Amino acid sequence: MSYDKELVAAKKAACLAARLCQKVQKDLLQSDVQTKSDKSPVTVADYGSQALVSFLLQKEFPTEQFSLVAEEDSGDLCKDGSQETLERITKLVNDTLASDGSYSVSPLSTEDILQAIDSGKSEGGSQGRHWVLDPIDGTKGFVRGDQYAIALALLDEGQLVLGVLACPNLPFTSISGGNPNAFNGEVGCLFFSEVGQGTYMQSLNGSSPLKVQVTAVENPEEASFFESYEAAHYMRYLTSLISEKLGIKAPPVRIDSQVKYGALSRGDGEIYLRFPRKGYREKIWDHAAGCIVVTEAGGLVTDAAGIPLDFSKGKYLDVDAGIIVTNQKLMPLLLKAVRESLNEKASSL
Numbered sequence: 001m002s003y004d005k006e007l008v009a010a011k012k013a014a015c016l017a018a019r020l021c022q023k024v025q026k027d028l029l030q031s032d033v034q035t036k037s038d039k040s041p042v043t044v045a046d047y048g049s050q051a052l053v054s055f056l057l058q059k060e061f062p063t064e065q066f067s068l069v070a071e072e073d074s075g076d077l078c079k080d081g082s083q084e085t086l087e088r089i090t091k092l093v094n095d096t097l098a099s100d101g102s103y104s105v106s107p108l109s110t111e112d113i114l115q116a117i118d119s120g121k122s123e124g125g126s127q128g129r130h131w132v133l134d135p136i137d138g139t140k141g142f143v144r145g146d147q148y149a150i151a152l153a154l155l156d157e158g159q160l161v162l163g164v165l166a167c168p169n170l171p172f173t174s175i176s177g178g179n180p181n182a183f184n185g186e187v188g189c190l191f192f193s194e195v196g197q198g199t200y201m202q203s204l205n206g207s208s209p210l211k212v213q214v215t216a217v218e219n220p221e222e223a224s225f226f227e228s229y230e231a232a233h234y235m236r237y238l239t240s241l242i243s244e245k246l247g248i249k250a251p252p253v254r255i256d257s258q259v260k261y262g263a264l265s266r267g268d269g270e271i272y273l274r275f276p277r278k279g280y281r282e283k284i285w286d287h288a289a290g291c292i293v294v295t296e297a298g299g300l301v302t303d304a305a306g307i308p309l310d311f312s313k314g315k316y317l318d319v320d321a322g323i324i325v326t327n328q329k330l331m332p333l334l335l336k337a338v339r340e341s342l343n344e345k346a347s348s349l
């Protein structure tokens with residue numbers, strides 16, 4: 001089955017959402033950042049991006065039953081004192097739609113925006129089609145002025161069938177060996193994949209797509225690895241133990257969000273280690289787009305036990321201990337190092 005039409009729509013939606021986010025990041029004010037009950041930050045851009053993607057997908061596929069599993073909901077925007085924020089979001093979405101010009105729609109109202117955001121309340125599952133969206137993945141990176149991604153994927157009967165990753169601050173050329181946040185050249189990449197068709201990257205400004213591949217590095221001593229920028233998001237002693245066991249020489253490359261999957265898919269590094277702290281439950285929107293982008297580029301994405309991620313169980317991913325990503329050659333060695341490190345950790349407790 002072809003998902004070409006869905007891919008075109010997903011790319012369009014992610015590009016426009018990226019445009020909206022770039023505008024907000026440029027003139028980001030402290031007052032634009034709200035804090036959700038789980039203490040994670042959320043900005044007008046998170047809401048605006050979700051509203052825009054949701055609205056555009058519904059507009060592109062008006063006759064299909066629409067299901068979207070997305071991170072944000074309008075709860076906090078409906079509280080007293082949020083009217084001004086809601087109006088800002090509405091204006092941002094309308095301005096972005098108008099700047100594109102290909103959608104001749106009358107301006108959306110604040111009600112339309114709330115509705116578009118709340119169309120993302122689906123629970124997903126193993127039947128039918130579900131869009132999966134993280135409107136800004138890496139909000140902390142976004143607020144800092146660093147890396148973030150707009151991550152959109154499609155599940156069909158529980159399988160990932162397409163993924164789009166817009167990375168507005170990722171340099172277009174390789175970041176291997178460098179700091180992605182301190183770069184002078186062109187930034188802004190769009191990764192996209194359709195099942196069985198490979199992964200491609202183009203610039204967010206619309207250059208022609210290039211096919212990308214993970215690296216063929218077999219020797220861990222020549223490999224480099226990615227992990228979160230935010231120390232609070234993972235167990236650093238575990239990732240350093242794993243990399244030590246593998247004999248990795250290069251220091252870790254710390255980047256926010258699913259940009260790590262994009263960078264790995266084009267060969268900027270070989271390994272992504274993600275070991276969140278105890279009690280953290282992974283959500284499907286934090287991995288769906290990244291997972292298909294890496295898999296279609298020839299890589300592997302599994303949990304710490306080597307089992308492929310299952311996106312069909314609702315909005316959570318029930319993974320064993322952590323998520324690991326690498327090329328096919330390095331995976332057996334990586335799994336061994338992960339197993340040994342987890343055993344050492346368990347016996348030291």
Ligand SMILES: Nc1ncnc2c1ncn2[C@@H]1O[C@H](COP(=O)(O)O)[C@@H](O)[C@H]1OP(=O)(O)O
Nearest residue numbers: 040136137138139140228233256257276280286
């Ligand atoms: N305590 C946490 N541990 C791990 N990941 C978290 C935590 N809190 C939020 N996240 C989510 O993890 C991702 C950030 O990943 P990374 O650490 O790789 O940059 C984001 O999806 C972020 O959500 P959000 O989409 O709200 O930014």
Ligand SMILES: [Mg+2]
Nearest residue numbers: 040041071139
């Ligand atoms: Mg968040």
Ligand SMILES: [Mg+2]
Nearest residue numbers: 134137138286
């Ligand atoms: Mg996220």
Ligand SMILES: [Mg+2]
Nearest residue numbers: 071134136137
């Ligand atoms: Mg998010």
